[in-house]
Amino acid sequence: MMSSAKGPGPRTLTLIWISIVLVFSMSLVSPTVGVTTSVSGSDDQEAEPDFEENFRQYFDYYSMTEYLQGLQARFPDLMKLYSLGRTFEGREIWCAKLSDSAAIVDDGDPGSEPDVLIVGAHHGNEWISYETALYVMTFLLENYGSVTGNGSAATYLLDNREVFFVPMLNADGTQYAHDTDRGWRKNREPNYALDNTPGPLRDPDLVPVSYGVDINRNYGWMWHDSGGSNVILSSGSSYRGPPDNKDDDGDAIVQFDIRHGIFPGPDEGVDEDPWDGIDNDGDGKIDEDPAGGFSSAETIAMKELGDTHDFRTAITYHSYSELILWPWGYTHEVPRDGPVMAQLGGRMAEMNGYRPMQGVDLYKVTGEFNDWFYAEYGTFGYTFEIGRTHNIPAEGILNHTRLNLDPALYLIYSAENPYISYLRFRSNMTTVTRDGDVIRVEIPMEDEGYPFALRMEEASLVYRWKGGPWERAGVVLGDDGNLSGSIPVDVDEGKLDFYLELKDDMGNIITEPAYAPLSLVSYHLKLDSIFSLYFGFDTVLVMLFTLGVSWGGFSLGIAKSIRSDRSREGKNG
């Protein structure tokens, strides 16, 4: 149909165009994981969720224990609370596993739900670290089942991951910091020697010369390399713990004998092959007789947890410095997976504004958590140094926990395929236009560095009209990096939901928005007489009107329709 004299003049038309473009650009703010604010109504301040009331003062070990048990009672299907063991002073090292059917290991196919580990409070004086772990945990529990905003992340992630939280690893040191010394960092084991040269072991008749091991210097990897700062003196705040002095592989020619002052070393076959990935004594076995590390209950517990799970990604929260760090911590060498760890770390840093770097670039550490988990299990682990002080006032807790929610969700999400951090969908540049009988969708994509080939013949726009059955339309990748596809228009007017689905040659499935189909791109198609009269049906134009436009499942209407879908189809495993 041609334009009529009743159509708007050029100036009016320009204004309409501008307003459409503005509405679109506002509506299509990044739909990737980690959108916390409502996209479609940036003026609406979302009400503070009730669960945040729990984060207006600091927990200590005892109130946290009560809190965890309360959550367990409220969310018996989503959470399994158990103890990894006891600290020196007898406190429980609590671990909360979160997943749908949390009591079952890998519901669905074995290994189908990647494991993620989130740890707080290696250090007693870093209270924001366990508050953040508890906040992320609580967010996931409280929002499971929701499909609006970030709530869809909670639903998706608990349905598809097994997330293990150890919020307060150093329960003794933390409680000591609450009760006695706010600056206390280490655990509370007694030390009976001034330094970690071979000396008296734990003899109850001896008087301790100092207290505490730095748990984050007591993991095995490179423990023997004393180059990390301040790790030798037992009174030091980074004391790595006592030496092993044990012949772990049974080939010693002289045995350790404290009563006769005999302290055999590597030459006598004791502690001759430390944790460094090298066969130091040339016997064909690697790291079979470590020199130390894993002397504390806390690191022993973490090793057992690591040995019995397959953690793909991990966060260990600390304070402070506003940094995100990844392995190695003990050397400037870049590990094999260094580039992808840097990429993923960089994506998380974009979300909280922290500075990303390889750990050693801050300072050298040995016997550290992330190095151990990467060296031994291949885990992509990150240290988050939260805030600018250890002593964040209680009123400030939420500023930091909120800031660090999105990076945590992204880390949990990327556990299935950490390389996904190389893919960017520039959704604010996405265009959705009507072209005759089809809706054309163009999504600019950047995939530089993504190591797997995308199988474009299997790429699709998955769509539905008016909440009907899902259908698929093909997608092509243009030379300009734009993914484009055409959705047939089956209705005169009504809601269109769609998401992008890509597959790579490793079998990974990538969707945009990330949590599709819990998150969707939705439009209302509305034929507006002015536009259609003026432009005619055959002209390429933006004519999807934006009533209820949303990206990421932010509108109530969508929430409702998805909820009913979910109840019909049942939960995905």
Ligand SMILES: [Ca+2]
């Ligand atoms: Ca030996």
Ligand SMILES: [Ca+2]
């Ligand atoms: Ca040994």
Ligand SMILES: [Ca+2]
């Ligand atoms: Ca060996």
Ligand SMILES: [Ca+2]
């Ligand atoms: Ca070795």
Ligand SMILES: [Zn+2]
């Ligand atoms: Zn720390």
